[in-house]
Amino acid sequence: MLIEREKYLKILVNSMNNGLIKVITGIRRCGKSFLLFYFFYDHLIESGVDEENIIAVPLDNEKYREYCDPEKLYAYIREKIRDENQKYYVLIDEAPDAISKKEIKNPEASPALYSVLNRLNKMQNVDIYLTGSNSRYLSSNIMSDFQGCGEEIHVAPLSFSEYHAASKKELEQAWKEYLTYGGLPHILSESDGNAKSAYLEKMIRDVYLKDLCERYDIRNKKGLQSLLELLASKCGESVNPQKILETFEKTGTERATMPTIANFLLYLQEAFLVKKSGCHEIKGRREISTQAKYYFSDLGIRNAFLSLRAAKEPGDENTSDNNASCKNAIYNEMICRGFELDSGIIETRANVDGKKIRRQLEIDFVAKKDGQKYYIQVAGEGTSLMDLSRIQSTLLKIPDSFKKIIVVNEMRPLWRTEQGITVISIFDFLLNPGSLNL
Numbered sequence: 001m002l003i004e005r006e007k008y009l010k011i012l013v014n015s016m017n018n019g020l021i022k023v024i025t026g027i028r029r030c031g032k033s034f035l036l037f038y039f040f041y042d043h044l045i046e047s048g049v050d051e052e053n054i055i056a057v058p059l060d061n062e063k064y065r066e067y068c069d070p071e072k073l074y075a076y077i078r079e080k081i082r083d084e085n086q087k088y089y090v091l092i093d094e095a096p097d098a099i100s101k102k103e104i105k106n107p108e109a110s111p112a113l114y115s116v117l118n119r120l121n122k123m124q125n126v127d128i129y130l131t132g133s134n135s136r137y138l139s140s141n142i143m144s145d146f147q148g149c150g151e152e153i154h155v156a157p158l159s160f161s162e163y164h165a166a167s168k169k170e171l172e173q174a175w176k177e178y179l180t181y182g183g184l185p186h187i188l189s190e191s192d193g194n195a196k197s198a199y200l201e202k203m204i205r206d207v208y209l210k211d212l213c214e215r216y217d218i219r220n221k222k223g224l225q226s227l228l229e230l231l232a233s234k235c236g237e238s239v240n241p242q243k244i245l246e247t248f249e250k251t252g253t254e255r256a257t258m259p260t261i262a263n264f265l266l267y268l269q270e271a272f273l274v275k276k277s278g279c280h281e282i283k284g285r286r287e288i289s290t291q292a293k294y295y296f297s298d299l300g301i302r303n304a305f306l307s308l309r310a311a312k313e314p315g316d317e318n319t320s321d322n323n324a325s326c327k328n329a330i331y332n333e334m335i336c337r338g339f340e341l342d343s344g345i346i347e348t349r350a351n352v353d354g355k356k357i358r359r360q361l362e363i364d365f366v367a368k369k370d371g372q373k374y375y376i377q378v379a380g381e382g383t384s385l386m387d388l389s390r391i392q393s394t395l396l397k398i399p400d401s402f403k404k405i406i407v408v409n410e411m412r413p414l415w416r417t418e419q420g421i422t423v424i425s426i427f428d429f430l431l432n433p434g435s436l437n438l
Contacts, residue, residue, distance in 0.1 A: 001166065001185075001188050001189045003031070003158065003162065003166045003185050003188065004039065005031060005035050005039065005155070005162070008035055008153065008155050009035065009039050009040060009043065011153050012024075012035070012036075012040050012043075012129070012153065013040075013043060015151060015153070016127060017087070017127050018151070019121075019149060020146075020149050020150060020151040021117055021121050021128045021129075021130065021146045021149055021150045021151070022128065022129045022130065022151055022153060023095075023130050023132065023150055023151065023152045023153065024036060024129065024130065024131045024132070024153045024154075024155055025131075025132055025133070025135060025152055025153070025154050025155070025272065026131075026133065026154055026155035026156060026157075026272055026297075027133060027156075027157065027271070027272040027273060027297045027298065028133045028203075028207050028208065028211065028271075029184050029185075029186065029203060029207065030155055030156060030157045030184065030185070030297075030298075031155060031157075031158075031185045032093075032131040032133075032155050033058070033093050033094075033131055034185070035155060036091055036093065036129055036131055037056060037058065037091060037093065040091075040129070041054060041056070041091070044089055049087070049089065050086075052080075053086055053087060053088050053089060054088075054089050054091065055077055055080045055081075055088060055089065055090045055091065056091045056093075057073065057076070057077070057090070057091065057092045057093070058093040058094070059092065059093055059094045059095065059097040059098060060093060060094040060097060061093075067098070068097050068098045069098070070098050070111075070112040070113045070115070070116045071112070071116070073092075073098055073113075073116060074116040074119065074120065077090055077120060078120075081123070081125070081126065083125075084123075084124075084125055085125070086125060087125050087126075087127065088125055088126050088127070089127050089129070090120065090126060090127070090128045090129065091129050092128070092129070092130045092131070093131050094131060094132060094133065095113065095117075095130040095131065095132050096132045096133070096134050096215075098111075098113045099111045099113055101217065104215070104216075105217075107136070110145065114145050114146065117130075117146065118146060118147055118149070121146070121149055133211070133271060133272065134215065134270050134271055134272075135269070135270045135271075135272065136270045156183075156297065156332060156335070156336050157182060157183035157184050157185070157297060157298045157332075158183030158184070158185060158188075159183065159332070159333060159336055159430070160174075160175065160178050160183070160329060160333070160430045160431070161430060161431050162183070163177075163178050163183050163188070164178075164431070166188055167188060171411075171427060172411070175426075175427065177196075178299065178329070179299060179322060179325045179326070179329070180193070180196075180299075180300070180303055181193070181196040181197070181200065181299075181300040181303070182200070182298040182299040182300025182301060182302070182303070183298055183299070183300070184199075184200075184203070184298055184300060184301075186199060187199065187200075187300060196300070197304070197307070200300050200301060200303075200304040201304055201307075203301070203304075204301065204304050204305065208271070208273060208301070209221060209224065209225060211271070212224060212267055212268075212271055212273075215267075215271075216263075216267050218264075218267075220256075220260070223255075223256050223260070223264070224264055224267075225305075226248070227244065227256075227261065227264050227265075227268075228268070228273070228305045229305045229306070230244060230247060230248075231268075231274060231294045231296075231305075232296065232302045232303070232305035232306045233306060234294075235293075235294070235295060235296065235302060235321075235324045235325070235327070235328055236293055236295070236323075236324045236327040236328065236364075237293065237324075238279065238290070238291035238292065238293055239292065239293070239294065240289075240290050240291070240292060241258050241261040241262045241265065242258065242290075244256075244261050245257075245258055245261055265294075268294075272297050273296065273297060273301065274294045274295065274296055274297065275294070275295050275296075275297060275331070275335065276292050276293070276294055277292065277293045277294070277295060277331065277341055277342050277343060278292055278342040278343075279291040279292060279293070279342055279343045279344070279345060280342060280344060280345070280366075281344070281345050281346075281347065282344040282345065282346050282363065282366070282398055282399075283346065283347065283399060288345060291343070291345070293343060295327075295328045295331040295332065296328060297332065299325055299328055299329060299332075302325070302328060303325070322380070322381065322409065323378065323380040323381075323409060326378055326380070326407075326409045326426060327364060327378050329426075329430065330364075330365065330376065330378060330407060330426075330429070330430070331365065333429075333430050334365065334367050337369075337433065338369055339367040339368060339369045340367070340368045340369065341365050341366070341367055341368075342365075342366055343362060343363060343364060343365060343366065344362070344363035344366040344375070344398075345360050345361070345362060345363070346360070346361045346362075346363065346394065346397050346398065347359070347360055347361075348360075348361060348397060361394045361397065362394075363375050363376075363377065363394070363395070363398070364376055364377050364378050365378075367436075372402070373400075373402040373403075374402060374403050374404075374405060374436050375395055375398055375402060375403070375404045375405065376405045376406075376407060377391050377394065377395060377404075377405070377406050377407070378406075378407050378409070379391055379406055379407065379408045379409065380408075380409050381408075381409045381410045382410065383408055383410075388406065388408075388423065391406055392406065392417055392419065392421050395421055396419055396421070403422065403436065403437075404420075404421050404422070405421070405422045405423075405424060405429075405436070406421060406422070406423045406424070407424055407425075407426055407429045408423060408424070408425055408426065409426045410425060410426070411425055411427060412425050413425075414428055414438055422438065424438065
């Protein structure tokens with residue numbers, strides 16, 4: 001099934017011939033390669049570019065493996081550039097494959113691949129595009145690595161809007177599938193739930209875990225998997241390496257150390273499997289480093305790890321937590337819209353039986369972009385008016401006038417409370433790009 005990623009194609013087209021190395025990043029199997037080698041390639045052809053002027057090098061293809069040697073890659077591309085008066089477009093898939101394990105272990109030194117790409121980019125008739133599934137080597141220091149001439153274009157799995165349009169199913173059925181199987185494009189080509197689940201399990205086993213272990217020379221694969229299963233069960237909850245270590249020790253799940261857990265968390269973020277969301281005090285704006293949350297880049301991957309955990313620990317109440325998946329979907333949507341996100345804490349004091357009790361109230365998301373700020377609380381399906389009133393009371397304790405929103409995980413009309421809080425359904429929120437300002 002062909003799923004047009006119009007948003008990302010438009011970004012690529014608008015970036016053509018701007019003198020920068022375009023670095024397309026994202027989790028494996030999110031559609032980066034298809035975007036570059038199918039949709040963008042077709043755009044070049046339709047724009048009148050001769051096929052001989054498109055130099056495609058898919059490094060994960062066995063036929064091109066020899067070009068994982070940066071100098072051989074340079075020689076191959078250089079040989080294809082025959083006329084300095086014509087424009088050439090260089091498309092390199094999975095560029096990190098051209099970075100050796102020795103270079104990986106020495107992060108202080110710049111990989112030879114960067115030198116090759118910088119040399120090619122200095123040619124006035126060359127426009128370069130790369131894909132990669134690891135931020136350590138292709139996005140963390142793009143501007144410095146490519147001498148101020150790099151641009152990152154991050155591609156996410158399908159948003160719910162994209163999934164719904166491509167599935168051609170009724171809204172609530174599409175939502176149920178999306179919450180369960182996520183937005184990896186290939187999911188829509190699988191015939192039923194069993195096939196979708198099998199595909200996700202295969203991706204975990206043969207792609208994500210395998211790639212991480214090979215890339216970082218991880219020997220404790222079981223420990224890495226246990227960490228992912230734990231993060232899946234704690235999605236939207238505050239965790240940190242110390243809490244994770246204590247959980248492992250309490251359950252006897254895995255033997256690990258704090259440095260190992262901290263490294264694993266970093267590796268997962270670099271591979272775009274999970275994203276870290278910080279936390280800060282809303283009144284004092286102090287960052288609370290011990291209360292970070294981790295969200296999965298794809299809901300299907302999260303649920304696949306949840307299934308693995310449920311098989312080990314039957315009865316885990318988080319395995320069917322749609323509210324956590326709903327929060328994860330909102331987080332991913334807001335990141336795709338270009339917002340910075342973290343959670344917020346409001347500290348209050350109350351008199352209970354003559355004693356002053358300090359309480360911390362949590363705001364699910366504090367979203368910031370272009371000087372604007374939005375406070376978002378998420379309510380589960382079937383939330384009563386009393387529960388909504390309680391959620392609203394937390395938002396009303398925020399001492400500023402930025403917009404405050406409650407997103408409800410069910411179909412209901414948009415309305416505003418007497419206090420000016422917007423209550424919106426998850427469907428209106430995700431499907432309308434301007435939903436924050438409705």
